[in-house]
Amino acid sequence: MLLSLQQVNQYYGGSHILRSVSLDADRGRVTVLLGRNGVGKTTLLKSLMGVVPIRSGEILLEGKPIQHMTPYQRARAGIGYVPQGREIFGRLTVLENLQMGLATKSASAKVPDELFELFPVLAQMQHRRGGDLSGGQQQQLAIARALAASPKLLVLDEPTEGIQPSIIKDIGRVIKMLALRGDMAILLCEQYYDFAQELADRYCVMERGEVIGQGPGSEMEAKGIRQLVAI
Numbered sequence: 001m002l003l004s005l006q007q008v009n010q011y012y013g014g015s016h017i018l019r020s021v022s023l024d025a026d027r028g029r030v031t032v033l034l035g036r037n038g039v040g041k042t043t044l045l046k047s048l049m050g051v052v053p054i055r056s057g058e059i060l061l062e063g064k065p066i067q068h069m070t071p072y073q074r075a076r077a078g079i080g081y082v083p084q085g086r087e088i089f090g091r092l093t094v095l096e097n098l099q100m101g102l103a104t105k106s107a108s109a110k111v112p113d114e115l116f117e118l119f120p121v122l123a124q125m126q127h128r129r130g131g132d133l134s135g136g137q138q139q140q141l142a143i144a145r146a147l148a149a150s151p152k153l154l155v156l157d158e159p160t161e162g163i164q165p166s167i168i169k170d171i172g173r174v175i176k177m178l179a180l181r182g183d184m185a186i187l188l189c190e191q192y193y194d195f196a197q198e199l200a201d202r203y204c205v206m207e208r209g210e211v212i213g214q215g216p217g218s219e220m221e222a223k224g225i226r227q228l229v230a231i
Contacts, residue, residue, distance in 0.1 A: 001026050001060075002185040003048075003153055008057035010040075010047050017043050019209040020057070025153065025202075028182035030175060032196040032217065033189040034229045035206035041189045042084055044206070045157050048187075049081050050074050061153070076104040080151030084158045084189075086142040090131025094122050097130050097141055101148030115144040118174050136167030143171065147178075153185045154178065160192045168195060175199055193226050205229065 001024040010018035017040050025031040035041050046052045048059060050071040059067040066074055075081070080101075088097050098111045116123035119140045125133065130141060139159055146154060156175075160168045172195060178184055179201070190196040196203070200217030205228055215223065 002062060003187065004058075004060040004063075005044075005048070006058045006060065008044070008047060008059065009055045010043060010052065011055050012043075017209050018047065018054070021206070021209070021211055023204045023211060023214065025185040025187045027152075027185050028179055029201035030179050030186045030188055030199045030217075031202045031204060032200040033187065033204050033206065034191075034193070034196060034225065036229060037191075039206045040209040041206055042157055045081070045083075045155055045187075045189055048074075048155060049079065072104070075149070075151075078152035080146035080149060080154045082139075082142045082146045082154070082156045082159060084161065086135075086138045088130040088133075088138050088141050088145070090129065092130055093127050094130060094133070094141055095126040097145055098122070098148050101145035104149050111148060112150070115147060118147070118177070119144050119170075134164075136163045139163055139171065140167065143174065151184065153187065155187045155189075157189045158191060159188070160190065160195055168192075172199060191229075193229060197221070197225075 003025040005021060005023050008018055008021045021044060033041050047054050050069055054067055058065050061077055066077060102109045121137055122141060122144055159171055175186060179186055197220050200220060203215060203217055203220050203225060204211055205213040205225060
């Protein structure tokens with residue numbers, strides 16, 4: 001497995017937020033993380049990125065423990081992160097935002113042309129400020145920025161939140177394309193069940209900080225996963 005979380009526990013103060021969470025993600029596959037609001041999904045992704053510390057357990061990337069690494073060391077090790085809310089730099093241009101994604105590369109590194117092939121709208125808007133883009137365009141920019149450094153693992157937190165249907169389809173198309181290349185693992189945290197089911201090679205369902213179900217994406221409907229995550 002490219003990524004393996006083993007028995008991860010995390011606390012906020014005295015509150016036990018993540019309870020012995022284990023999950024895997026491998027190259028060429030989309031692993032979908034599902035659950036209602038407040039079950040710990042975003043906390044799990046922040047723990048994976050080192051934004052919040054874990055109390056116990058292991059986070060392995062290509063078999064090597066990374067739980068004591070800083071966020072920038074994890075990015076350098078090959079994790080690309082698209083946070084909930086996008087968090088682009090509104091005053092920077094599209095091109096400058098993409099260049100920020102190259103922070104772990106050498107000073108001479110250039111923005112890959114492939115990003116503009118994946119998201120043609122960004123090619124048209126390279127010199128427009130990020131804050132002037134629509135929500136859907138900002139989400140495409142956030143994903144492209146994470147891809148700029150050619151990560152081994154792409155982590156997406158609620159990429160369809162507040163996005164119009166046409167751009168949701170574009171984002172789904174890109175995720176499928178990236179998975180089919182076979183050189184990247186994708187961990188997708190998602191509330192929109194139909195989008196998640198369409199993309200999932202594997203699923204993982206959380207409730208109250210625990211994993212309550214995992215399996216092949218093809219079994220989601222038969223296992224009643226839609227009802228488990230319905231709001």
